[in-house]
Amino acid sequence: MSKDIVGLDGNPLIMDFMQTKQAPATGTRHPDPFHMQRPGMGHHLGDYELEQLYRGNSMARNIVDIPAEDMTRNGWHIKMDDNALAAKYEARLNELNAQKRFKDLW
Structure with missing residues (x-):
C-alpha cells in the first residue's frame, strides 16, 4: 500500500520524470510535455565527443x-585477489605521496 505525497494544493506530486500526468491528448498537442521521453532512446557518444563535452x-x-x-x-584501498601485490601497489603509492599530489592537482 503506497500513499501519494501531495503538494500544498492537494494534488499528488510527481516524483520521477517517467511518472507523468496521463491526461487525454487534445488535438495535436499532448498536455504532458514529457510524454515523448523514453529511457534508452539517446545515442552513444564517442571518446572524442565525451572529451569535448x-x-x-x-x-x-x-x-x-x-x-x-x-x-x-x-583516501582509497586497493582490493585484489593477490593481497601481496595489492600491498606492494599501496606501498608504492604511499612512497609517491599520491593522495596529496592528487589533491594538489585540484
Whole structure:
C-alpha cells in the first residue's frame, strides 16, 4: 500500500520524470510535455565527443568529477585477489605521496 505525497494544493506530486500526468491528448498537442521521453532512446557518444563535452561543459564536468572526489576524499584501498601485490601497489603509492599530489592537482 503506497500513499501519494501531495503538494500544498492537494494534488499528488510527481516524483520521477517517467511518472507523468496521463491526461487525454487534445488535438495535436499532448498536455504532458514529457510524454515523448523514453529511457534508452539517446545515442552513444564517442571518446572524442565525451572529451569535448567534459572540457566545454561545467555540468558534464561536475557529473564526472563530484562522484570521483566524493569516493576518494578519505583516501582509497586497493582490493585484489593477490593481497601481496595489492600491498606492494599501496606501498608504492604511499612512497609517491599520491593522495596529496592528487589533491594538489585540484
